[in-house]
Amino acid sequence: MEPPIGGRVLSRIRFQRCTWDFITTVFYVRGITVTLLSNFVVVEKSDCCRYPAYLLAFINDLDIKNIKQNPMAYLCSLDMLLLSVLMFASVSVFLYRRRSRPVTNWPVFGMAPDLILNAYRVHDFATDLLKQSNGTFMLKGPWFANMDMLVTSDPTNIHYMLSKNFPNYPKGPEFRKIFDILGDGIFNSDHEVWEIQRKTTMSLLKHPDFNSHLEKNIRNKIEKGLLPLLDLISHNQQAIDLQEIFQRFTFDAICALLLDYDPETLSVHLPYNACEKAFTDAEEALLWRHVLPERVWKLQQRFGMGKEKKLTEACKVFDEFIYKCLSRKEEEFGNDGRVEKEETTGLLESLMTSFQGQTGISGDSRRFLKDTILNLMIAGRDTTSTALSWFFYLLAQNPSIESKIRREIENEVGDADWKSLGVKELRGLVYLHGGLCEALRLYPPVALEHKSPYDADVLPSGHAVNENSKIILSFYSMGRMEWIWGKDCMEFKPERWFSEGGKGGVKHEPSYKFTAFHAGPRTCLGKEMGFIQMKMVAIAIIYHYHVEVVEGHMVCPGDSIILQMKYGLKVRLIPIN
Numbered sequence: 001m002e003p004p005i006g007g008r009v010l011s012r013i014r015f016q017r018c019t020w021d022f023i024t025t026v027f028y029v030r031g032i033t034v035t036l037l038s039n040f041v042v043v044e045k046s047d048c049c050r051y052p053a054y055l056l057a058f059i060n061d062l063d064i065k066n067i068k069q070n071p072m073a074y075l076c077s078l079d080m081l082l083l084s085v086l087m088f089a090s091v092s093v094f095l096y097r098r099r100s101r102p103v104t105n106w107p108v109f110g111m112a113p114d115l116i117l118n119a120y121r122v123h124d125f126a127t128d129l130l131k132q133s134n135g136t137f138m139l140k141g142p143w144f145a146n147m148d149m150l151v152t153s154d155p156t157n158i159h160y161m162l163s164k165n166f167p168n169y170p171k172g173p174e175f176r177k178i179f180d181i182l183g184d185g186i187f188n189s190d191h192e193v194w195e196i197q198r199k200t201t202m203s204l205l206k207h208p209d210f211n212s213h214l215e216k217n218i219r220n221k222i223e224k225g226l227l228p229l230l231d232l233i234s235h236n237q238q239a240i241d242l243q244e245i246f247q248r249f250t251f252d253a254i255c256a257l258l259l260d261y262d263p264e265t266l267s268v269h270l271p272y273n274a275c276e277k278a279f280t281d282a283e284e285a286l287l288w289r290h291v292l293p294e295r296v297w298k299l300q301q302r303f304g305m306g307k308e309k310k311l312t313e314a315c316k317v318f319d320e321f322i323y324k325c326l327s328r329k330e331e332e333f334g335n336d337g338r339v340e341k342e343e344t345t346g347l348l349e350s351l352m353t354s355f356q357g358q359t360g361i362s363g364d365s366r367r368f369l370k371d372t373i374l375n376l377m378i379a380g381r382d383t384t385s386t387a388l389s390w391f392f393y394l395l396a397q398n399p400s401i402e403s404k405i406r407r408e409i410e411n412e413v414g415d416a417d418w419k420s421l422g423v424k425e426l427r428g429l430v431y432l433h434g435g436l437c438e439a440l441r442l443y444p445p446v447a448l449e450h451k452s453p454y455d456a457d458v459l460p461s462g463h464a465v466n467e468n469s470k471i472i473l474s475f476y477s478m479g480r481m482e483w484i485w486g487k488d489c490m491e492f493k494p495e496r497w498f499s500e501g502g503k504g505g506v507k508h509e510p511s512y513k514f515t516a517f518h519a520g521p522r523t524c525l526g527k528e529m530g531f532i533q534m535k536m537v538a539i540a541i542i543y544h545y546h547v548e549v550v551e552g553h554m555v556c557p558g559d560s561i562i563l564q565m566k567y568g569l570k571v572r573l574i575p576i577n
């Protein structure tokens with residue numbers, strides 16, 4: 001996996017571009033100035049100091065007196081004609097250069113204008129830049145905004161930061177500032193608080209009974225929530241937003257699993273639930289905090305404007321929802337809020353027991369528990385629902401692959417009921433597994449990650465970083481690099497994941513190359529849970545329906561920290577006989 005262009009060649013190209021930009025800008029300014037002078041400027045020699053434009057005209061050997069006396073005649077002069085041609089050429093070259101090159105480093109504003117103009121396609125914008133710069137580039141923010149960021153999609157850098165030199169790359173204070181709503185939760189913490197969070201969460205998710213509990217929970221949701229709703233919709237030949245259905249599914253499922261409370265947002269009437277909707281609002285605001293200077297979003301936060309207003313409201317909704325569930329649970333155990341049972345079965349009881357006395361940085365034990373739950377809810381709701389949405393979108397573009405996956409499921413089911421496919425049987429479905437991995441490669445739900453070095457260091461790509469550097473790891477771009485995944489990297493090819501030698505197994509890719517689940521000591525703790533959930537839902541749908549995207553419906557990533565679809569996924573369901 002070598003980056004495509006050598007550093008020296010790249011510097012030469014950059015130097016040529018800068019020179020050409022300088023020349024075109026000089027002609028552009030000269031042309032505009034002369035045109036303005038010849039048309040509008042009426043100046044006296046004494047005004048010389050007040051009008052720099054006059055001086056420019058003087059330098060250009062133009063006769064101001066003539067312009068004043070007979071401007072029309074001057075316009076037709078040979079010099080003017082020449083200038084017009086030059087101006088036209090320089091404007092054309094300027095526009096051409098702007099179009100063919102994704103970013104300009106402006107004086108004072110750095111690359112911020114391009115970043116803001118491209119905010120609606122920020123991940124593709126980063127991918128364009130990374131493709132042209134060996135997989136790592138420095139994004140310059142405005143000089144006053146402390147927004148410079150080193151963006152990388154180079155697997156050697158990723159491996160180095162996430163695994164080899166992990167202690168030097170905590171999430172850092174910048175991450176904590178942007179993701180303040182996550183409080184002391186696992187996503188947001190470093191060092192001891194993270195270690196406590198990770199150890200406790202791991203012991204819950206790796207508990208021998210967890211998978212059977214999970215299987216029961218998902219099966220229940222599929223049979224009582226998902227299938228009745230899909231049956232009704234397909235019977236009425238209605239179009240539905242499949243992304244919304246998945247979000248409701250995963251929200252109900254994680255609440256039931258974590259809080260012992262199923263809000264039943266996935267039912268035929270699709271009831272409104274403020275907490276379920278608040279996740280989307282919060283995640284959009286968090287992405288904008290990456291794009292806007294800190295002072296700007298802090299000002300918006302202070303005056304309750306724009307996305308920040310929605311984020312503040314979302315936080316209130318989360319608090320209300322989670323504290324209510326906690327109170328309900330505490331009441332079950334006694335009025336003083338302490339867990340009385342020696343042995344507990346549910347996840348919430350286990351969390352309450354494990355975190356008794358833990359206060360985190362906030363110093364408030366109840367808040368610590370709330371933060372923990374909020375983080376797990378985000379982990380459980382959005383990643384899986386997003387991955388499922390992109391998977392069904394890709395299947396709709398590739399009906400032959402959909403048929404192959406359906407055949408694989410039918411073979412596995414045989415004469416039995418489709419519901420007989422349990423966690424064990426899921427492992428044999430390699431086509432389905434490959435399809436899901438492809439969706440995760442091309443559209444990783446967590447599309448980027450932050451890092452901030454503890455001490456100054458040099459990355460394997462040769463880029464020097466120090467304790468003030470902000471580093472963005474673009475997982476989205478990694479899945480789209482030819483030098484990482486080959487020339488066919490943009491194709492949806494589940495076969496890419498078949499083990500070599502045709503033994504029917506799944507191919508292993510190192511986590512620093514396939515980064516959808518992160519890598520190193522902070523690897524996703526819910527990978528297995530996510531795959532189980534996605535496979536069970538995918539089987540239930542593919543076995544019963546062919547999914548077709550509604551004609552003309554636009555599908556593109558939204559401006560959110562999780563790679564959701566901006567306009568959802570409008571589909572029709574055609575029953576399979």
Ligand code: HEM
Nearest residue numbers: 186379380383384387446516517518522524525526529530
């Ligand atoms: C398709 C499904 C999923 C994907 C793509 C995914 C991806 C990720 C990624 C990229 C991270 C690292 C985030 C960061 O450090 O900023 C992460 C961390 C984590 N994930 Fe997942 N995840 C998925 C499902 C789940 C599920 C269902 C759970 C269970 C609740 C879960 C629990 C966690 C936890 C607890 C962490 C924090 C690990 C740590 O910081 O030590 N994930 N996941």
